[in-house]
Amino acid sequence: MNLETDVTHLPKVLVFGASENRLASAVDGLRDQCQIVPATSLADALTRLREDNLQGVCVLGEKLSPSAFLLETGGLLEKIPDGIALLDLESNILWHNDRLAELAQQSASLVGQPLLDSFGTVEILGPDFCPFHTALGSNESTRTTIRVGDKNYFQVDATPVLEDLDEFPNYLLVMVRDLTSEVxxxxxxxxxxxxxxxxxxxxxxxxxxxxxxxxxxxxxxxxxxxxxxxxxxxxxxxxxxxxxxxxxxxxxxxxxxxxxxxxxxxxxxxxxxxxxxxxxxxxxxxxxxxxxxxxxxxxxxxxxxxxxxxxxxxxxxxxxxxxxxxxxxxxxxxxxxxxxxxxxxxxxxxxxxxxxxxxxxxxxxxxxxxxxxxxxxxxxxxxxxxxxxxxxxxxxxxxxxxxxxxxxxxxxxxxxxxxxxxxxxxxxxxxxxLSAREQSESQVLRAKRILVADSDKEVRRAAHELLGRYGCIVETAHNGEEALLMGRTFHYDAVIADIHLPDMNGAECFQRMREIHEHMPVILMTGFGYDPTHSIVKARQMGLKSVLYKPFRLDQLLGAVEEAACGQSASRPC
CATH class of the missing domain: 3.30.450.40 (GAF domain)
Incomplete structure (x- = not known):
């Protein structure tokens, strides 16, 4: 078939067909209107698209789609962020877009090179460790991930390309996507x-x-x-x-x-x-x-x-x-x-x-x-x-x-x-x-010496634990005489005494403690408000200010001790 005709002044048109006869008939019909650039294979067609200054594309064959050629002819393939390449059966590059060269950090054409070699030192991470051979052998698309250097990662998709009714693929279409930021x-x-x-x-x-x-x-x-x-x-x-x-x-x-x-x-x-x-x-x-x-x-x-x-x-x-x-x-x-x-x-x-x-x-x-x-x-x-x-x-x-x-x-x-x-x-x-308020109170009561008089061992222990937690120095007595003896011997900031001591009632203890120290703060305590001798009433007549009820409510105990030991209302600094 002679296609060499003096039509250099006419626009160039790429003609790609499934058979020589079909191609020949198309050439005969277009010979007078354009300069024919024939292509008999996909690789040949893509090469001519990149190298010749073409004004048109004619694609022949029922099963061929012109979309890829139209994209290439319009330069749209260069706008795709992925690298695209057509490989032969030996995985050598027949054609590629510019993006692939950018991903491989190469300035020259990669045509003729094995695709993976064009990226330099490559480690295949899988899942398919022979993606090109698998795609050619199975006629199905494969996917794998490669690492280039220490911090560059790419996803490689390989799809077999069949021409006409061929049983086996002649090419691989490969897309390379930069996964570095995702990985x-x-x-x-x-x-x-x-x-x-x-x-x-x-x-x-x-x-x-x-x-x-x-x-x-x-x-x-x-x-x-x-x-x-x-x-x-x-x-x-x-x-x-x-x-x-x-x-x-x-x-x-x-x-x-x-x-x-x-x-x-x-x-x-x-x-x-x-x-x-x-x-x-x-x-x-x-x-x-x-x-x-x-x-x-x-x-x-x-x-x-x-x-x-x-x-x-x-x-x-x-x-x-x-x-x-x-x-x-x-x-x-x-x-x-x-x-x-x-x-x-x-x-x-x-x-x-x-x-x-x-x-x-x-x-x-x-x-x-x-x-x-x-x-x-x-x-x-x-x-x-x-x-x-x-x-x-x-x-x-x-x-x-x-x-x-x-x-x-x-x-x-x-x-x-x-x-x-x-x-x-x-x-x-x-x-x-401790809460912030309790921490403040612990500073107020710290080092205050408190005498607690009660015959009940558990009450004495509770006083040690509760007041000791807030920095008080607690000492105890078993009865009224011990309390008075301790009061005469040592200094206390406040005295807490039960109204039912074994040897005296609350009023007597209050009166005699005040005889030892005229201004000694004394707090009387009772269980459930029971006071048959009316000692609380009598003590109030003598100046008693505070009464506590057992079992202790912590806030009331602290408030009474702070007021007695500091000589002013609770929650104020001594």
Missing amino acids: IQRQKLNAIYQAGLELGDLQPQEVLEMSVDERIDLLKSKILHFTQDLLEFDTVEIRLVERTNNRLTPLLAVGMEPDAESRELFADAEGNGVTGFVAATGRSYLCEDIDNDPLYLPGAPGARSSLTVPLVLHDEILGTFNVESPKPGAFTENDLQFLELFCREVAMALNTLDLLVAEKATTAQESTTLMLREVADPVDEILNDAAWILEKYIGHDAPVTERLQRILSHTREIRELIQKVGEAISPDLGRAG
Whole structure:
């Protein structure tokens, strides 16, 4: 067939047909109107499309679709974000779009090269480890994932191409899609999950053996490790909200200016920079250009952009997590989402640490309370006996008196040393389990010496436990005479006496205690309001101000003791 005709002045038209006869008849019909560019194979057609300046395409054959040629002719294949290539049976590239060369980071044509070799060092990750052979052998599409270098991932889809009624494929159409951002995002999500497990893996036994500073350093080192290795942020600042005054206390700062680290900030949306705004509102803040952001306060040296995320747990804002970069617009929405996810894990770790610290404080408190409970009765017995001996020998035998005074001093020290050991084990012992109001009251009542007179051992123990929790020094007596003896021998800030003592009623005890110390605050107590001798009424006539009813209501007990010991209304400082 002779197609060489002097038609160079006519427009070029690609003619692609299923058979030579069909192609010949088409050429005869178009010879006078255009310059014919024949193609007898798919590879030949695609090559001519790329190399010749064509003005038209003619596709022959019932089972052939012109859509691919039309896309190629119009240049639309170059707009597709995926790499596209046509391979021969040896997986060599016959044709490719420009995007494939971009993905392979090649500037020259890849035609003639094996597709995978054009990407350099490739690791096939599966699921199909021989995708091209599988597609050719099965006549079905295959899919696999490859890794190029350390951080580039691509999805490779191979589809066999049959021409006319061929039984076996002659070509493979391959699409290469860049999965790098998706894979890295998935890897980061998995890494954040693992980071959360490790951050939360604070074994109670391990933590209980650490000091407060050691526990904080452990958590800080873990947070910093994952921040730098996982999120790849070199500059970081974490601040925690103090619940009492909303002050933002620095927990961790790396790469920040010294002035920025020491800057006093509060959880307030105004006047406290981005950090204060985030802590106050609970909303993340992406600062793309610090020069044009009214909230930004100087942090890292040379910073141009920042990202600040709240540390939130159960709708409570625990603090803030801030990262900065010397590049403007360095942080994306993906960075924001990753940091928010990471901060959830950090918040949970901080909460876990607080719970373990509280558990340690509670354990120490329980141990201290148990020891104090067990020594309370023997110590009080020693004090009672020593007071009796002192009264008999005072003024008669100075050495004996001096020895007894030393015994009393050392006996009281036993109780104080137990309390100090408990506080040394946990510095927050005195505040463990106390509300803010109770903590305030514990400061008011601390070191107040209270004498409790009751024949019931359980009542005496309850007084030790309840008032001791708030810092009071409690000593007890079994009856009225012991109480009076203790009152004559030692100083007390207040006396609590039952109205039914074995040797006297409440009115008698009140009167005689006042005879010893005219202004001694005395509180009488009774069970269920039962007072057959009307001792409370009589004592009121003598100046009694407070009455307690057993079993104690804690708030009433504290209020009465505070008013008596401090000489003013409850909840006011002494």
